[in-house]
Amino acid sequence: MISSPTDTSACPRPLFIVGHGRSGTTLIRLMLNAHPAVHIPGETAFVSYLRRHLRPGGACPRDAGYEAMVERLLSRGWFTEKWIDAGPLPVDEVRACALAAPREPGGLMGALFSQRTRALGKTRWGDKVPNNYRFLDEIEAWFPDAQVLHMLRDGRDVAVSCLTPPFSDEHDMGDVYEVALRWRDALRRGARGLQRLGAERYRELRYEDLTADPARELRALCDWLGEPFDPAMLEYHRDSRRQIPDSEKAVHPRLGGQVDRTRVERWRSDAPPGMVAAFEGVAGYELRRAGYALSDEQPSPALAIRIAWERLRPRRIDKPYGAGGR
Numbered sequence: 001m002i003s004s005p006t007d008t009s010a011c012p013r014p015l016f017i018v019g020h021g022r023s024g025t026t027l028i029r030l031m032l033n034a035h036p037a038v039h040i041p042g043e044t045a046f047v048s049y050l051r052r053h054l055r056p057g058g059a060c061p062r063d064a065g066y067e068a069m070v071e072r073l074l075s076r077g078w079f080t081e082k083w084i085d086a087g088p089l090p091v092d093e094v095r096a097c098a099l100a101a102p103r104e105p106g107g108l109m110g111a112l113f114s115q116r117t118r119a120l121g122k123t124r125w126g127d128k129v130p131n132n133y134r135f136l137d138e139i140e141a142w143f144p145d146a147q148v149l150h151m152l153r154d155g156r157d158v159a160v161s162c163l164t165p166p167f168s169d170e171h172d173m174g175d176v177y178e179v180a181l182r183w184r185d186a187l188r189r190g191a192r193g194l195q196r197l198g199a200e201r202y203r204e205l206r207y208e209d210l211t212a213d214p215a216r217e218l219r220a221l222c223d224w225l226g227e228p229f230d231p232a233m234l235e236y237h238r239d240s241r242r243q244i245p246d247s248e249k250a251v252h253p254r255l256g257g258q259v260d261r262t263r264v265e266r267w268r269s270d271a272p273p274g275m276v277a278a279f280e281g282v283a284g285y286e287l288r289r290a291g292y293a294l295s296d297e298q299p300s301p302a303l304a305i306r307i308a309w310e311r312l313r314p315r316r317i318d319k320p321y322g323a324g325g326r
Contacts, residue, residue: 011114014143015040015126015225018133019151020186021173022161024207026252027259028151029128030243031218034236037227039117040126042082042245046112047127047135049073050105058141060103070098070108082245083112088119106142124227133186134318136193147225148197150190153207154292155183156267159279164270176275177310180282182317187286200224211261268295274303281307 015032017025017040032038053069055061061069073079074095084091094112101111113125130151132139139146159180162173173179194202203224210217214234222229240255254260267276277299280287284294299307 011117011123011125012145013124014110014113014146015124016132016139016146016148017126017128017151018148019130020153020158020183021130022158023130023151023153024210025128025130025151026244026248026255028149028205028210030236030240030255031214031233032126033243034232034239035227035230036232037123038126039120039122039124040128041116042086042248043129044082044127045076045078045129046109047129047132047138049076050109051135051138054105058105060105060108066103067099070095073098081247083116086245089116105138109142133189133193136189140197146201148193148202150193150202150204151207152187152190152204152290154265154267155180155283155287156271156276156279157263157265158183159275160267160270176278177282178315178317180279181315184283184286185317187290208264211259211264214259274299277303278307282310
């Protein structure tokens, strides 16, 4: 039995990494994991899982219902791969921690992350799930001292990455209009998060800035986190293949080496005809607000009609993908 499974004093201020998928969230996770104080596991679905199993009003189930929720959590495929199989704790110790934790969402999640972080000899935990930009209310309620890092990338590059292999072979992201709407939604929610939480708790980091000067951006990030910068963060690639779960390796073929700066503005060469005009037609205003200059590409008359239709018709843009959907 664990002596103090909910001792979060050694694991202050959890960090949540959010943003649209393919915006550099895995890259920054690997860099932060190379820090001697920080542990961020492979992509989990803790927040979305707990949301689905809470009682009306946001409370955990009681008694046997809570125990059943814990058992279902332990049986999830993403949990088995990224929490149990990846070590360092056996499932019985994880179960004991969960059952001894405060029976509230933040108590359960915080206890399990803190237990794992301490077992790895670290002192601060984080959770990287791009989709969690949709759940900032829950994160704020469950962890009032949490910090949120929102990764931002040119949406046209995001669209190219989402809709071409290897990522498109593993995840159905819809079409360019759906990606544009989702990217726009992430940007808007991020602006509201910054306004509500303030710059001390909510920070945007551009993929383009991170890849252009990793040392500068990581130093600034560590200052914001209140952690000392460690040069090991720049050598993240030395351990990156081990840090990426098997289920994610296919979509991250480039993270085994140093920072790849060639992925910036790849839309100029890799986007198929019409993709850029379609994306800008839906999210051009947000691109400009975020500081990304629009292209000179003009839609054909037929494409202009399609863009106008896509702006108006209802779309489900909150469908989950990756671990966040399981």
